[in-house]
Amino acid sequence: MSIPDLGPLWLSLHLAAITTLLLLVLGTPLAWWLAQTRSRAKPVVEALTALPLVLPPTVLGFYLLILFSPSSTFGGFWLQTTGETLTFSFTGLVIASILYSLPFTVQPLQAAFESIGRAPLEAAASLRASPFDSFLTVAAPMAKRGFLTAMVLSFTHTLGEFGVVLMVGGNIPGKTKVISIAIYEHVETINYADAHVLSAILLVFSFVTLLLVYSLNRRFAHGGQA
Amino acid sequence: MLTLDVTHSYPGFQLRVQQALPSSGITALFGRSGSGKSTLLRVIAGLDAGAKGRVAWQNEVWQDSNHFTPPHKRGLGFVFQDTRLFPHLTVAQNLAYADTRAKGLPGPSLDAIIAALDLDPLMSRRPTTLSGGEASRAAIGRALLTRPRMLLMDEPLAALDEARKAEILPYLERLRDQIGTPMLYVSHNMAEVARLATHLMLIDAGRITHHGPIEALLSDPSIAHTLGVREAGSILCATLTAQDDDGLSQLTTSAGPLWLPQVTAPIGSRIRVRLLAQDVILSRSAPTGLSALNILPATVTDVRTGDGPGALVQLRAGDDLILARITRRSATALGLAVGTRCFAILKSVSVARGNIGTTPSNPPATL
Numbered sequence: 001m002s003i004p005d006l007g008p009l010w011l012s013l014h015l016a017a018i019t020t021l022l023l024l025v026l027g028t029p030l031a032w033w034l035a036q037t038r039s040r041a042k043p044v045v046e047a048l049t050a051l052p053l054v055l056p057p058t059v060l061g062f063y064l065l066i067l068f069s070p071s072s073t074f075g076g077f078w079l080q081t082t083g084e085t086l087t088f089s090f091t092g093l094v095i096a097s098i099l100y101s102l103p104f105t106v107q108p109l110q111a112a113f114e115s116i117g118r119a120p121l122e123a124a125a126s127l128r129a130s131p132f133d134s135f136l137t138v139a140a141p142m143a144k145r146g147f148l149t150a151m152v153l154s155f156t157h158t159l160g161e162f163g164v165v166l167m168v169g170g171n172i173p174g175k176t177k178v179i180s181i182a183i184y185e186h187v188e189t190i191n192y193a194d195a196h197v198l199s200a201i202l203l204v205f206s207f208v209t210l211l212l213v214y215s216l217n218r219r220f221a222h223g224g225q226a
Numbered sequence: 227m228l229t230l231d232v233t234h235s236y237p238g239f240q241l242r243v244q245q246a247l248p249s250s251g252i253t254a255l256f257g258r259s260g261s262g263k264s265t266l267l268r269v270i271a272g273l274d275a276g277a278k279g280r281v282a283w284q285n286e287v288w289q290d291s292n293h294f295t296p297p298h299k300r301g302l303g304f305v306f307q308d309t310r311l312f313p314h315l316t317v318a319q320n321l322a323y324a325d326t327r328a329k330g331l332p333g334p335s336l337d338a339i340i341a342a343l344d345l346d347p348l349m350s351r352r353p354t355t356l357s358g359g360e361a362s363r364a365a366i367g368r369a370l371l372t373r374p375r376m377l378l379m380d381e382p383l384a385a386l387d388e389a390r391k392a393e394i395l396p397y398l399e400r401l402r403d404q405i406g407t408p409m410l411y412v413s414h415n416m417a418e419v420a421r422l423a424t425h426l427m428l429i430d431a432g433r434i435t436h437h438g439p440i441e442a443l444l445s446d447p448s449i450a451h452t453l454g455v456r457e458a459g460s461i462l463c464a465t466l467t468a469q470d471d472d473g474l475s476q477l478t479t480s481a482g483p484l485w486l487p488q489v490t491a492p493i494g495s496r497i498r499v500r501l502l503a504q505d506v507i508l509s510r511s512a513p514t515g516l517s518a519l520n521i522l523p524a525t526v527t528d529v530r531t532g533d534g535p536g537a538l539v540q541l542r543a544g545d546d547l548i549l550a551r552i553t554r555r556s557a558t559a560l561g562l563a564v565g566t567r568c569f570a571i572l573k574s575v576s577v578a579r580g581n582i583g584t585t586p587s588n589p590p591a592t593l
Contacts, residue, residue: 119306119308119310120310120312122273122297122304122306122310123304123306123310123311123312124298124312124323125273125296125297125298126271126273126297126298126302126303126304126369126372127298127323127324127327127368127369127372128298128299128301128324128327128328128372129298129323129327130298131296131298133298133327134298137323138312138314141314142312142313142314
């Protein structure tokens with residue numbers, strides 16, 4: 001059995017890692033806000049955040065394609081400031097993946113923050129901890145299972161991304177040709193051997209990751225965590 | 227001094243409190259469930275931002291119409307009913323959480339708190355592995371380590387059974403007498419309040435109905451009905467003077483000696499005894515041939531009769547005030563009126579262990 005070009009695998013891992021990291025930075029404050037707020041805007045924001053769950057990736061991809069196009073305000077602004085177009089670029093893929101995987105970060109984190117409740121934060125405030133201090137030292141450690149779930153789901157979900165990539169990224173080796181696109185291409189060209197190898201890698205990787213998460217969750221649960 | 231002029235409303239309830247609170251000793255906030263005790267405590271702490279009005283500590287305004295100091299900047303300690311120890315930290319780390327954020331502030335040292343609350347054996351444990359009483363002690367210690375200007379305690383013992391409560395009360399007395407942090411203590415248990423408090427505030431339906439030094443309030447027959455006549459009882463201050471061979475301890479009160487079963491404290495300790503009004507018998511003449519050991523000469527200072535068959539009699543015995551609950555028929559038969567000289571009789575064994583505690587003999591020392 002020959003080894004297929006593994007470039008798409010590394011590209012996918014790279015994309016998933018960057019997306020997960022950025023989602024953690026962007027999604028944590030959003031999830032925190034959603035868990036704490038009594039604002040009337042909350043259901044609107046929640047619905048918008050959950051939209052990528054139900055929207056066909058092609059629809060999301062279609063709108064992003066229009067947004068990224070240099071003739072649009074955003075796409076034009078991007079071209080002017082960076083000198084690059086967002087369509088068919090790795091940066092464009094990162095932005096698309098962030099939107100596509102947003103609910104997989106925000107929802108587990110929001111649920112984790114909500115399950116902590118106000119009580120431990122009030123306790124922290126009574127111990128002279130500022131809100132930011134109590135977030136870092138109380139809320140975040142108590143929500144570590146939520147963080148783990150959010151990271152793993154976002155990573156694996158981005159890894160398996162197909163429709164959105166096809167719409168905004170196309171199939172440029174080394175730039176936008178991610179593993180799912182490569183598998184699709186191998187199947188289209190009846191190169192089942194390479195499709196098998198790449199699919200098996202993805203299958204095993206996903207299973208091992210999830211296995212690790214569930215084992216860790218079990219250890220947390222037995223470690224006497226609330 | 228903490229000054230309050232606040233209102234807080236939610237459907238079916240309104241809190242309206244205009245009150246100055248002493249900034250020393252333990253002030254008990256006593257009232258039935260739903261009277262607004264916990265709400266008032268949360269308003270003081272700044273945990274309930276919906277309240278309107280003014281909250282000020284000395285000259286520092288914490289809340290008025292255009293200013294709100296967030297809870298973490300008020301310098302108050304808070305002991306929650308459900309302890310709220312951080313589950314992801316050990317007891318030692320929970321204590322350190324408070325200690326490191328109060329660096330440089332005056333107050334008891336970490337070691338003093340660990341010793342006073344006997345926390346040493348618990349330090350490496352996680353909160354989920356602690357018993358109710360242990361968790362309470364850790365939570366109280368943690369709150370004290372924020373070096374608070376005042377410690378707010380929201381029924382810290384309510385979740386404990388009687389045995390655990392009896393185990394914690396001496397620790398709280400020790401804190402009151404040794405650490406000296408002023409406390410506002412919410413409770414609906416009169417025995418607990420009578421043991422600990424120096425001041426009493428009664429709250430009913432969101433209003434403070436009475437306040438004052440606890441000895442004065444608890445011996446006031448006009449308030450007894452608010453507290454419930456079964457709970458009515460005065461506080462007697464005494465000095466432990468001897469431990470007799472037969473298991474009785476001799477206490478000296480301003481009105482004479484008193485013998486109670488096994489008061490465990492060093493000779494010379496100041497002891498406070500809660501005498502339930504229903505355990506006090508009155509006699510016009512000095513009784514002889516009676517099994518009761520404790521007979522104190524007293525003068526009637528007030529007689530209150532209600533609609534029922536009972537009467538409440540307030541007496542002065544030395545410097546202390548005693549409350550006796552007798553029948554209206556007896557009060558009439560004995561001809562009790564203000565100024566009547568009589569004898570208050572107390573059966574030694576009727577004073578429950580939980581109604582005997584220590585009381586500060588000197589101004590609270592700072593550790």
